[in-house]
Amino acid sequence: MKIPNLQNITLKSDSINYRIPVIIFAAAFIVRLIILINFSKSPSFYVPIIDEDNYNNLARSLAAGENIDRSFFWQPFFYPFLLSIIYYLTGSSIFAAKFIQIIIGSMTCLIIYFLAEEIFDKKTGIIAGMTASLYAPVIFFETMLLSEGTAAFFSALLLFILLKIKKSQNVILLLLFGIISGLSIITRPTFLPFIFIAYCWLFFVFLKDKMAKKLIINNGFILLFGLFVILFPVSLKNFFLTGNFTFLPHSGPINFFIGNNPQADKTIQLRPGSDWDNLVSMAKNDGARNLQEEKHYYSKLVVNYMLSDPADFINGLFKKSLQLISSREIPRTTDVYIFRKYSGLFSMLVWKAGKFGFPFGLLLPLAVIGVFFNHKKIPLYFYFLTASYSLSIILVFISSRQRLPVIPPLIVIAAAGSAALIGNIKADMQNKKWLKLSAMVLLIIFIFGIISLPGPFASEKFNYESEMFTNAATSSLGKGNVAESLNYLNKALTLNPQNHVAYRLLGLIYLIQNNYKESEHYFKKAISIDPQYAEAYYDYGNLYYLLKNYDEALIKFRETARLSPGFFEAHINAGSIYFLKRDFNEAIFHFEKALVIKPSNDLAHKKIGDAFIETGNFEKAIFHFNEAFKISNDADTAYMLANLFFQNNQATYNIQESKKWAETACELSGNNNGEYLFMLAIIYFKTDQKESAFDYAEKALISAGSSQDKELAVEIKEFINKNKLL
Numbered sequence: 161m162k163i164p165n166l167q168n169i170t171l172k173s174d175s176i177n178y179r180i181p182v183i184i185f186a187a188a189f190i191v192r193l194i195i196l197i198n199f200s201k202s203p204s205f206y207v208p209i210i211d212e213d214n215y216n217n218l219a220r221s222l223a224a225g226e227n228i229d230r231s232f233f234w235q236p237f238f239y240p241f242l243l244s245i246i247y248y249l250t251g252s253s254i255f256a257a258k259f260i261q262i263i264i265g266s267m268t269c270l271i272i273y274f275l276a277e278e279i280f281d282k283k284t285g286i287i288a289g290m291t292a293s294l295y296a297p298v299i300f301f302e303t304m305l306l307s308e309g310t311a312a313f314f315s316a317l318l319l320f321i322l323l324k325i326k327k328s329q330n331v332i333l334l335l336l337f338g339i340i341s342g343l344s345i346i347t348r349p350t351f352l353p354f355i356f357i358a359y360c361w362l363f364f365v366f367l368k369d370k371m372a373k374k375l376i377i378n379n380g381f382i383l384l385f386g387l388f389v390i391l392f393p394v395s396l397k398n399f400f401l402t403g404n405f406t407f408l409p410h411s412g413p414i415n416f417f418i419g420n421n422p423q424a425d426k427t428i429q430l431r432p433g434s435d436w437d438n439l440v441s442m443a444k445n446d447g448a449r450n451l452q453e454e455k456h457y458y459s460k461l462v463v464n465y466m467l468s469d470p471a472d473f474i475n476g477l478f479k480k481s482l483q484l485i486s487s488r489e490i491p492r493t494t495d496v497y498i499f500r501k502y503s504g505l506f507s508m509l510v511w512k513a514g515k516f517g518f519p520f521g522l523l524l525p526l527a528v529i530g531v532f533f534n535h536k537k538i539p540l541y542f543y544f545l546t547a548s549y550s551l552s553i554i555l556v557f558i559s560s561r562q563r564l565p566v567i568p569p570l571i572v573i574a575a576a577g578s579a580a581l582i583g584n585i586k587a588d589m590q591n592k593k594w595l596k597l598s599a600m601v602l603l604i605i606f607i608f609g610i611i612s613l614p615g616p617f618a619s620e621k622f623n624y625e626s627e628m629f630t631n632a633a634t635s636s637l638g639k640g641n642v643a644e645s646l647n648y649l650n651k652a653l654t655l656n657p658q659n660h661v662a663y664r665l666l667g668l669i670y671l672i673q674n675n676y677k678e679s680e681h682y683f684k685k686a687i688s689i690d691p692q693y694a695e696a697y698y699d700y701g702n703l704y705y706l707l708k709n710y711d712e713a714l715i716k717f718r719e720t721a722r723l724s725p726g727f728f729e730a731h732i733n734a735g736s737i738y739f740l741k742r743d744f745n746e747a748i749f750h751f752e753k754a755l756v757i758k759p760s761n762d763l764a765h766k767k768i769g770d771a772f773i774e775t776g777n778f779e780k781a782i783f784h785f786n787e788a789f790k791i792s793n794d795a796d797t798a799y800m801l802a803n804l805f806f807q808n809n810q811a812t813y814n815i816q817e818s819k820k821w822a823e824t825a826c827e828l829s830g831n832n833n834g835e836y837l838f839m840l841a842i843i844y845f846k847t848d849q850k851e852s853a854f855d856y857a858e859k860a861l862i863s864a865g866s867s868q869d870k871e872l873a874v875e876i877k878e879f880i881n882k883n884k885l886l
Contacts, residue, residue: 180286181270188269188293191505192262195296196303198503203632203648206254210432210493211235212305219243220252230401236409237394238346239307258303264313265302268568269293271316276572278323279537280579288575295519295571296509297489300496301561307347308564314344314351315545316568322358322541326365334379338386346394348565349408350552357544359383402451410451413458414440419557420462422469424476425618428492428557431627434694434724441726441757482614483558484550487521488512490617492559495624516612525607527570530577533584537576542569559619626656633665642669660689664696671703679703694724701733710737721753728757732764739771747771762791769800778808795828799836806843819843826856834863842879854880 199205208216218232222244232240243257250256269292277285292298302309321337324330341358344351362383366376391407399405418427418439430436443457466473489496489510500507511518531538546566553562584600587593633648646669652662667682680703686696701716714737720730735750751768754761765788772781782804789797798821805818822840829836837860844853857880 180282181273181289184273184286184289184293185266185270187290188266189262191293192265192299192302193259195299195503195506196258196262198506199303199499200255202499202502202628204494204628207632207635208254208305209628209631212493213432215240215243215305215307216254219247223247223252228397228401233398233402233404233409234411236307236347236349237398237407238343239310242310243305254305257305261302261309262299265299265309266293268298268309268313268316271313271320272568272571275316275320275323275568276575279539279572280534280576284572284575284579287578288572291523291571291575292568294509295523295567296506297496297520297560298564298567300499300506300510301564304494306561308561311344311348311351311565312568314340314347315549315565318344318351318354318358319539319541319545319569319572322362323539325362326539329366329371329379331382334382335386338383338388339390340386342387342390346390346407349412350549350556350562351565353548353552354545355387357548358541361541361544404451410455413455413462415556417458417461419480419555420473420476421465422472424557428619429622434720434727435692437726438724445725477554479617480554480558483617484554484563485524485611486517486615486617487524487608487611488515488517488615488620489520489560490558491619491622491624492557492561494628495622496560498625498628514612515615516608521608521612523567523570523574524611525604526574526577526581528577528607529581529604530573530575532577533580534573534576538573542573545569623656623659626652626659626662629655630659630662630665633662637665637669642672645669658689660686660693660696663689664693664699667696667699667703671699671706676703676707692723694720694727694730697723698727698730698733701730705733705737710741713737726757728754728761728764731757732761732767735767735771739767739774742774744771744774748775760791762788762797765791766797766800773804778804793828795825795833795836798822798825798828799839802839802843806839815843815846819847831859832863834860837863838879 214235218240222228222232222241246257246260247253269289272292273285273289275285276288298309298312301312317340318337321333321340325333325337337358341351341355345355363376363380366379371379394407395405398407402410404410418424418430421427427439430439443454446457448454448457483490489512496510497512500510509519546569549566550563556562581600629648629652633645633652636642636645636648645665649662649666649669652659656662663682663686667679667686670676670679670682680700683696683700683703686693687700690696697716698720701713701720704710704713704716714734717730717734717737720727721734724730731750731754735747735754738744738747738750748768748771751764751771754764755768758764765784769781769784769788772778772784782801785797785801785804789801802818802821802825805814805821808814819840822836822843825836826833826840831837837856841853841856841860844850844856861877861880
């Protein structure tokens with residue numbers, strides 16, 4: 161009898177073990193790549209909106225070499241930072257960023273396979289890996305410029321590292337868990353409760369394993385050090401920029417308020433614009449003096465709401481719990497289902513029939529069955545993550561993307577549940593245990609009912625497809641493609657004839673085209689649909705301004721400011737009209753209002769500076785132009801300051817300041833502006849630097865000739881001819 165070669169058998173087994181992960185990764189990547197390419201045909205693919213837009217802008221600015229500023233800490237820090245690195249390496253390519261994200265998503269599927277295989281068996285691992293490969297809601301958010309795909313990756317990775325740590329308290333694993341814990345928190349702060357519980361559990365495991373006290377301290381130090389190297393630099397940078405030593409985003413208290421107030425169904429649907437500006441300016445309007453007070457303000461509003469109407473607060477939590485377990489993908493800024501038309505493959509992988517939604521409607525019942533049959537095999541930290549993360553988002557607000565990080569553990573448990581269910585059904589049918597089989601079927605139907613019957617919820621009633629075309633129209637208009645913008649707006653209004661934003665955009669298009677009659681018609685239409693629409697009143701005011709009907713324009717700008725107290729542009733325009741009317745005190749009043757709302761607005765500083773010049777208050781004019789220059793660092797403002805100091809030249813100090821600012825203006829304009837050069841020539845002449853004066857006068861003359869400014873050229877020639885004779 162021939163003895164088999166054991167070495168060959170082992171190699172063959174290793175080959176099979178290696179082949180399965182490769183197949184799962186390849187399947188996940190191919191499915192994602194097909195869907196990504198399909199989605200690239202949608203009008204929103206290259207048009208980031210709301211959170212996507214914010215992340216995109218932050219990442220682009222950092223990739224372009226600008227410094228991290230306080231806006232980086234409005235939302236969680238890590239994702240825009242990661243996106244900026246991708247943009248830096250790919251030339252700010254949105255497609256490349258999404259391509260890299262689907263690679264990360266494919267790695268998530270691989271980790272899910274390994275998790276299920278180690279906890280259960282290879283068969284369960286394959287089911288879990290393939291389920292993750294085809295799980296469309298996760299794929300969808302991996303193709304968007306949002307942090308949730310990365311958060312799902314961290315969720316799976318944290319569980320996998322914990323699985324390995326339980327078997328071996330390796331120093332590298334402990335350090336890695338600390339680092340990934342930190343990254344997960346600055347990606348989605350809702351990981352924080354789980355990380356705290358996981359750390360406590362690990363210390364309990366160390367004690368249970370009767371580990372030496374010194375080793376427990378060493379392991380604890382490594383875990384905390386990994387966390388520290390991520391969270392401390394972020395907190396420190398935040399402190400230098402905002403005065404708040406924290407790794408948590410500043411939007412946390414506002415988001416807490418958005419999901420917990422008597423009008424939560426309304427606040428959850430707020431979009432960027434005057435309504436959102438009113439919300440974020442509430443704290444300032446009520447006296448908050450700094451960021452810390454603003455955050456405290458919104459937290460206090462929620463506490464007051466909880467205490468004044470606990471029944472409504474609890475009802476809100478119950479409603480959000482139903483949204484969390486809903487079989488449907490609950491939208492907020494976008495709706496998963498409207499993208500089915502752009503990809504045949506995607507449409508097969510996610511759909512809803514009536515109130516039932518696939519695939520979550522199948523995943524959750526299978527996960528429940530998985531817990532029922534395998535609760536002893538499932539590691540505690542799976543329960544920790546699923547429960548703590550779910551409670552964290554229920555306390556804020558719920559949407560499809562918010563629940564993404566709990567999908568990896570649910571897939572693993574559901575894979576075990578499906579294997580157990582099939583096995584039990586076969587056994588019950590063979591043994592004719594019809595009662596047990598019926599009970600199992602009834603349980604599944606009951607779960608289907610709980611997760612499908614509630615709703616539709618408020619956020620499901622919004623027309624996201626119409627909004628998508630409206631956003632695409634805005635982007636096209638910004639690029640100067642009016643025809644494409646009109647096409648998108650027609651589609652938006654066909655889908656939703658009450659889309660007031662689309663009507664306002666039509667009004668803007670006709671305003672640009674100087675078709676004032678049509679423009680007025682559409683502004684009126686937008687206001688008739690939404691009488692609280694501040695932006696439409698503002699644009700309507702601009703229409704009257706162009707028609708030189710200043711009294712009507714003022715009425716519209718005042719209404720804009722009444723509806724949206726944070727709409728600083730309305731005050732700037734109202735101030736500009738009063739300036740034209742030579743009512744400088746009223747102009748100053750409105751410019752000051754604008755600066756209270758937005759102190760960093762250079763235009764408001766310049767406008768109020770002009771008004772102070774007219775009232776003869778040169779000191780205040782200089783102050784505001786100085787502030788404007790700090791913000792804009794532009795040649796025009798430097799030139800204005802040079803003029804102001806020159807006009808007020810009683811003191812030597814003033815003429816020297818005038819010279820400094822004139823030199824700055826010339827430098828910023830590349831020594832190519834005849835007016836600036838001539839100004840400097842005059843100043844040099846006044847300070848007895850006649851050689852430099854004539855040198856710059858000649859340069860000014862050349863520049864004036866190049867720009868065909870005949871009047872300036874004549875003035876310069878007169879200056880040269882007159883003063884060279886002296």
